[in-house]
Amino acid sequence: xxxxxxxxxxxxxxxxxxxxxxxxxxxxxxxxxxxxxxxxxxxxxxxxxxxxxxxxxxxxxxxxxxxxxxxxxxxxxxxxxxxxxxxxxxxxxxxxxxxxxxxxxxxxxxxxxxxxxxxxxxxxxxxxxxxxxxxxxxxxxxxxxxxxxxxxxxxxxxxxxxxxxxxxxxxxxxxxxxxxxxxxxxxxxxxxxxxxxxxxxxxxxxxxxxxxxxxxxxxxxxxxxxxxxxxxxxxx
Amino acid sequence: xxxxxxxxxxxxxxxxxxxxxxxxxxxxxxxxxxxxxxxxxxxxxxxxxxxxxxxxxxxxxxxxxxxxxxxxxxxxxxxxxxxxxxxxxxxxxxxxxxxxxxxxxxxxxxxxxxxxxxxxxxxxxxxxxxxxxxxxxxxxxxxxxxxxxxxxxxxxxxxxxxxxxxxxxxxxxxxxxxxxxxxxxxxxxxxxxxxxxxxxxxxxxxx
Numbered sequence: 001x002x003x004x005x006x007x008x009x010x011x012x013x014x015x016x017x018x019x020x021x022x023x024x025x026x027x028x029x030x031x032x033x034x035x036x037x038x039x040x041x042x043x044x045x046x047x048x049x050x051x052x053x054x055x056x057x058x059x060x061x062x063x064x065x066x067x068x069x070x071x072x073x074x075x076x077x078x079x080x081x082x083x084x085x086x087x088x089x090x091x092x093x094x095x096x097x098x099x100x101x102x103x104x105x106x107x108x109x110x111x112x113x114x115x116x117x118x119x120x121x122x123x124x125x126x127x128x129x130x131x132x133x134x135x136x137x138x139x140x141x142x143x144x145x146x147x148x149x150x151x152x153x154x155x156x157x158x159x160x161x162x163x164x165x166x167x168x169x170x171x172x173x174x175x176x177x178x179x180x181x182x183x184x185x186x187x188x189x190x191x192x193x194x195x196x197x198x199x200x201x202x203x204x205x206x207x208x209x210x211x212x213x214x215x216x217x218x219x220x221x222x223x224x225x226x227x228x229x230x231x232x233x234x235x236x
Numbered sequence: 237x238x239x240x241x242x243x244x245x246x247x248x249x250x251x252x253x254x255x256x257x258x259x260x261x262x263x264x265x266x267x268x269x270x271x272x273x274x275x276x277x278x279x280x281x282x283x284x285x286x287x288x289x290x291x292x293x294x295x296x297x298x299x300x301x302x303x304x305x306x307x308x309x310x311x312x313x314x315x316x317x318x319x320x321x322x323x324x325x326x327x328x329x330x331x332x333x334x335x336x337x338x339x340x341x342x343x344x345x346x347x348x349x350x351x352x353x354x355x356x357x358x359x360x361x362x363x364x365x366x367x368x369x370x371x372x373x374x375x376x377x378x379x380x381x382x383x384x385x386x387x388x389x390x391x392x393x394x395x396x397x398x399x400x401x402x403x404x405x406x407x408x409x410x411x412x413x414x415x416x417x418x419x420x421x422x423x424x425x426x427x428x429x430x431x432x433x434x435x436x437x438x439x440x441x442x443x
Contacts, residue, residue: 052385056354056434104387108435111352111386115434118354129431157431165406174431179295199384199391200296203417203429206404210428 038136041149044191045182046134048099053129053155054092055108056115060127060158060226069219078120085116101187101194123162123169123218127225130156132234142183148197150181155201156230160221168214169221173228175210177202177236208235269443271376274309275397278376278413282420291322293330301415302379302393303329306443309377316342333390336381336439345379345441348372351425352386353433372424372440374399374410380424381439384432390439392416396424404428 058080063069066084071077080088092112096105119125137150159172181198184191204210212228215221285292286304293300300319307313317338319325328338339345372378378396383389394414401408402421405428411421417429427433 052435053431107386111435115354122354126434155431157433163406165408172428174429174433176429176431196385196387196389198389200416201384201392201430201432203419203426205417206419209404211405 038139041139041147041184041191042134042136042151044099044184045149045151045180045193046131046153047095048182048193049131049134049151049153049155049178049180050129051092051095051099052108053131053157054095055112056119057092057126057129058088058116058119060222063127063222064219064226069222070217073123073218079125080116080119085113088116089113098190099193101185101192104193104195123160125161126157126159127222128158130230132156132230137179145185146194147184147191148181149184150179152177152179154178154230154234154236156234158225158228158230160218160225166214168216169218170214171212171221171225171228172210173212173225173230173233175204175208175230175233175235202236204235208233268310268312269377270310274305274395275376277308278305278395278397279420282413282415283418290319296332296392297415298393299332299335300330301413302395303335305395305413306379309443311343311443332381332393335379335393336390336441339379339441339443343443345443348378348440348442350437350439352437353425353427372396372410377443378410379441379443380412381441382426383437383439384430384435386435386437394422394424394426396440397421402428 062084063079067079068077072079089109089112093105093109096108099105100108115125132154134151134153137152139150140148142148154175154177157172157174159174161170161172162168163170179200179202180196182193183195183197185194186192212233213221213224215224281301281304285297290300290304303317303319307319311317313319315326317326317328317335319329326334326338328334340347374396376397380394380396381390382392382394384391392414394412396410397413398421399408399410400421402411402423405423407423407428410424412424412426413420414422422429425433425438426436430436
C-alpha cells in the first residue's frame with residue numbers, strides 16, 4: 001500500500017513537472033512569436049514612414065554627380081529632366097507600393113510627379129529624408145485580421161531652399177517627432193499599411209532652428225545639406 | 237376699444253421683432269465673434285496652459301487650445317462643442333478632425349480654401365512662396381487645419397493671429413499660434429518646420 005502510494009506520487013510529480021515544462025515552453029514559444037510579430041510590425045510601419053517622407057526627394061548623390069548645378073542656378077538647365085523624373089517616380093512608387101496598400105500608394109503617385117516637376121521652377125527641393133529612433137508603443141488586433149500599431153519616431157528632411165528676401169540658398173534640416181497610429185493588413189505574407197488612424201506631429205521647439213546656413217551658390221548649399229547629421233542635430 | 241386693439245397689435249409686433257432679433261443674434265455667428273479677445277487669449281496662453289480652467293492634453297493639445305481661443309472670442313458652447321471639466325468635454329473640443337467637422341458642418345464657418353506645398357490638380361493650389369494666402373486676412377478669426385498625410389483626416393489645428401514676420405523662419409505672411417509644440421507667430425503653412433510638408437494638405441475656415 002505504502003509502495004503503491006509512493007509510485008503514484010512519483011508518477012503524479014512527473015506528470016505535473018511535464019505539464020509545467022510544456023506550459024513554460026509553450027508560453028516561451030508564444031512570447032517568441034509575439035516578439036517576432038512586433039518586430040515585423042515595427043519594420044513595416046518604419047518602412048511606411050520612410051517611404052512617405054521620401055516622396056519627391058531628389059537624391060543629393062544624383063545632384064552632385066550628374067547635374068550642372070551652376071546651369072540650374074542660371075536657369076539654363078532643369079534640375080529633374082523628364083527621364084530622371086520617371087526613374088525617381090518609379091523608385092518612390094515602388095517603396096510606397098511595398099509599404100502601403102494600393103488605394104493609399106496610388107494617389108501619392110501624382111504628388112511625387114507634381115513635387116518633382118515643381119523642382120524645376122522653384123529652388124526649393126528635398127535631398128534626403130529618414131526616420132530616427134522608431135519605437136513601438138502598442139499593438140492590438142483590429143477587425144478582419146487588421147493590426148492597429150502605434151509608433152513614435154523622429155522624422156527628418158534635408159532640404160535646399162532659396163528664400164526671396166535674401167536671394168541666398170539655405171541648407172535646412174527639418175525635424176519633428178511623430179506619434180502615429182497605423183492600421184495594417186497582411187498582404188502576400190507582408191504587413192502593409194492600409195490607413196493612418198491618428199497622427200500627432202510635434203514640430204521641433206523654437207530653440208531648434210532648421211536653417212543650417214545660407215550659401216551664395218546652389219552647389220555649396222547642396223553640399224552643406226548633405227553633411228548635416230540628423231542624429232547629432234536631433235532636438236528630441 | 238379701437239385703441240386697445242391697436243395696443244395689442246403693437247405688443248404682438250414688438251414681441252415678434254424681439255424674437256426675430258434674438259434669433260438673428262444666435263444665427264449670425266460672425267457678428268458675435270470678438271477677434272481682439274480671441275487674439276489676446278491666444279497670445280496669453282500660447283506658451284503656458286490655462287490650467288485653472290482647462291486640462292492639458294499631453295498627446296496633442298492643439299484642438300483644446302484653439303477651442304479655448306474660440307470660446308474666449310465669444311463662440312458659445314453647446315451640446316456639440318463644449319468643455320465642462322477635465323473628464324467631460326466633447327470630442328469636437330479636443331480633437332482636430334472633430335473640431336474641423338464641428339466648425340464646418342454645425343457652426344457654419346466660412347471655408348476659405350485649401351493648399352498643398354507645390355500644388356496638385358484642381359482643389360489644392362500651391363502655397364510655395366505664397367506666405368500670405370490671398371484668402372486669409374490675419375484678423376484673428378481664422379482657424380487653420382492640417383492633414384499631414386493628406387488622407388482626409390485632420391491631424392492638427394492652429395489659430396491665425398495676425399500678419400507679420402515669423403521670428404524663427406524670418407518669413408513674412410499670415411502667422412499662427414499653436415499648441416502641441418507651443419509656438420507664437422509661426423508662418424501659417426508651417427512649411428519650415430514640417431518634414432511631411434509634401435503630403436500635407438491645409439484648410440482654412442473663418443468663424
